[in-house]
Amino acid sequence: MDQPTERNRLDEEQSPYLRQHADNPVNWQPWDEQALETAREHDRPIFLSIGYSACHWCHVMEEESFADEAVAEVLNEQFVPIKVDREERPDVDSIYMTVCQLVTGRGGWPLSAWLTPEGKPFYVGTYFPRESKRGQPGFLDVLEQISNSWEQDRDEVENRAEQWTTAARDRLEETPETPDDRTAPSSDLLERAADAAVRSADRQYGGFGADGPKFPQPSRLRVLARAADRTGEEAYRDVLAESLDAMVSGGLYDHVGGGFHRYCVDRDWTVPHFEKMLYDNAEIPRALLVGYQQTGEERYAAVVEDTLAFVDRELTHEDGGFFATLDAQSENPETGEREEGAFFVWTPEEIHDALADDTDAELFCARYDITDSGNFEGRNQPNRVTDCETLAEQFDLAEDAVRERLESARERLFEVRKQRPRPNRDEKVLAGWNGLMISTCAEAAIVLGDDEYAAMATEGLEFVRDRLWDSDEQRLSRRYKDGDVAVDGYLEDYAFLARGALGCYEATGDVEHLEFALELGRVVEAEFWDADRETLYFTPESGESLVTRPQELGDQSTPSAAGVAVETLLSLAEFSDDGFDEIATGVLETHANRLEANALEHATLSLAADRLAAGPLEITVAAESTPVEWYDRLGSRYLPGRLFARRPPTEDGLDAWLDRLELSDAPPIWAGRDARDGEPTLYVCENRTCSPSTHDVGDALEWLERDTAAPI
Known part of the structure; x- marks a missing residue:
């Protein structure tokens, strides 16, 4: 034949x-x-x-x-x-x-x-x-x-x-057959999603589900955080903290080199599947930033910093874009075979050989549960099981000394591990996954007050824009690899990257990033929005015809493309008259019954529905440069729906921005909000109600803490 x-x-x-x-x-x-x-x-x-x-x-x-x-x-x-x-x-x-x-x-x-x-x-x-x-x-x-x-x-x-x-x-x-079947999601959708998250939570080991494997669920954690802020319900906050603690303490997290593995194969978060995906190392830190804002737990911020350091070191192109993955397998020097986890796991003997001091080795083994029997095929994936206070008592050391010695041991083990055969790296640069990472870096810059993260975000955005965006055709490609560009962009590429570009604008005040976000939003409307069925499809209208044209409404390993698109379009609508808010409303009404039936499965769309119902928290800053204290104090606060809308201090400067954005009039979020008395000026609006202008961030925060605020 x-x-x-x-x-x-x-x-x-x-x-x-x-x-x-x-x-x-x-x-x-x-x-x-x-x-x-x-x-x-x-x-x-x-x-x-x-x-x-x-x-x-x-x-x-x-x-x-x-x-x-x-x-x-x-x-x-x-x-x-x-x-x-x-x-x-x-x-x-x-x-x-x-x-x-x-x-x-x-x-x-x-x-x-x-x-x-x-x-x-x-x-x-x-x-x-x-x-x-x-x-x-x-x-x-x-x-x-x-x-x-x-x-x-x-x-x-x-x-x-x-x-x-x-x-x-x-x-x-699937969409409703007639417009009569469309309705706005109910006002309690967020709480219903959070209640479902609590019901599915593993209250003993953290995370969700009574059995293994355990997957990170960042969108569910964002639901819990927003619902906790809205209602004050302690169960929401408890499940959020239990899940974050499990993920940063167990084997999902790389305690030696930073960054998160894909998921854990067991209920108690001990042994992971060892691959490291860019999207996990974007979305989990984003959830940790929310946890840090809500609880003030410094450990969450430290894990974000270490994870972004890992991304910068091991998943970043020399010109700024972000690579896709690190493999789970690497060569075992003893056998010459590629084995899962070989790069990451340890025996007590290897710890003692790497560390000159036996006490340091014993401290590390006790802290991270490195035992002779092992937890993974006779070796050990580090899991933090003992706190420093307990170790100080066991080893008759001061607690500060324990911390210093553990950090020194970790640094030494990191150097030793670098000599092992490394996992392969998939050096594709994917537009959508880069958008997730760019968003997190921009948010980290705001929340942690570190301009280095803003630089990571903007360099990543510029890399993708230079290589994957065709400004003449106004089209985005999905993949860059060694100079080769391929595959028409999908909804997730446009939506995730638009959110990242908007985040860069919020973090830096550079209108170029806002301009790019608006351009991406307009293509979302042109290529993915079906006005008759009032939904967003995953594939572009002009793309390849397959046996069906999918939507992506539910959250999976990455957030729902439709959900991120809706949230981002709602924010972009504050700066544009392109009808982005009508698209967002249409999608949510079209799929309201689906959300009502299973809000948690559609966590990102549920968050978008809540964002539409509550409106944005507008924080307009009129200044040449934003005072550092403003970002320090506003960024560290958990303010769901927050939208930093920086603008030039004078009307002349704003007119130049409007010309660039091809806007005939200033949008309400900027209109009339110039700098007063020649000083940086802050305007805050929440629940469609606005504070007086102020030069004092403390006044703005005090206004936000009021139970009610009268329009002015």
Whole structure:
């Protein structure tokens, strides 16, 4: 039988995940028109394999099956094998992962799907071992069964493909049939989401769910924080603190080098899956900043600082953009094999060898639970289990001395660990993920009062803008890698980056960043907004046509693209007459019933609905430069819905900004709010009620603390 694909084409791709499979005997094709046309021309089913470079089980399936000549022979002769990097093509991943979850009740990567030549799925799964074991069918057996079904039971296969495609379309494109079915979300939506978070919380070990694995849920934590501020309910604040404490104390956090791993495999947050994703190291610190503002817990701020230092050191391009991931696996020098966690884990002997002083070694082992038995395959992922006060008593040392010695030990272990073979780094720069990181850096600059974070944010934004934004076409690409730009941007790319650009404006007062955010917002309207169905789609109107056009309404490993878009458009509406607020309102009303049914699953959209109901907290600063004290005191306060609206001190300066933004009139957030008496001037409006202008940040804070405020 002829082979529809004569060679593996992945050596032409830039994605590190795809290139990892370029030497496989499988004749892998990228997802493109050539591959799809080959399937149609030869009337062969497509075998679609979706994963990402830091995925442990993706590597396992490659080693067991895709590097195997016998498996390759079947795939090459009977199928058109297509490999997709989910980080580059989240649209393709979303469709077929939805089918997998609908059919099997679960999902994950590697995702394995068999499709008709038209792209309609008829068989799905995740990881398959080469040979059947522990109740799992073997991959070769599955291939043989599917090939036989394609040849002998074609009508049944086609019928199933139609049914599954219809089910995916119904799930991903669902909107109310008529405008009469649309209504505003209820006023208690935020509290209902927070109540659901408390009900699902693990009050013993922190986080959510009574069993492992434990995933960070930053959007849920933001819901709890805002609801706690609104209601004063202690249960919300307690679950927030318990979850943050678990994440920064357990094995999810890298206590030696900073930064967060993907998730923990157990209930008590001990052992992680060791890959480090850019989005986790953006969104978890963002939640920690909220926790710091609410509780004043300095440890949260310290973990944010250490995490951003890790990102700056290990995930930052020399020109400022942010790389995608660090792999879970690295070489074990003793075996020469790549093993998960090898770079990160320790034995007591290794700790003693690295530290010259036995007391320092014993202190570190006691602090971080480094034992002979180990917690991960005979070695140890550090978990902070003992506080410094207890250690001071145990070792008959002053508490300050314990802290100093532990920090010195950590620094030494960090240097020793640097000599180990390092995990691979996926050096894709993704617009959306960079937007998340830019947002967090900008917020850290405001909350922690450190201009270095503002520089990280603006350098990241400029990197993405220079390489991925086409100012002539007003279009954003998703991926940059070694000079190569590819993939049309999705809603998450525009929304996340727009939020990041807006954050840079808030942190620096540079109107260029606001201008860019508005440009991105206008493309969101042009390419993703469906005025008839009043919803935002994940894929652009002018993009590739797939078997369905997905929306992204729920929060997953990243926040909901639609939710971030709505929140950001509501903020941008304060500076523009483009109708952004109408889009935001339309989306929330369209999906109100979905939010009411499960507010917590749609945490970011629930936060956006609350933002719409409450209105912004406008903090307008008219000054050439904002006094440091203002940011120190306002930034350190938890002020949900806060929008820093910096502007020039005089009307002449403001007119120049309006010309740049192509605005005929000053928006209300700036209008008439110039500097008084030649001094920096502060204006605060909350619940659509405004304070008097002031030169004293203390007066503004005092006004915010009032129970009521009369309009002036």
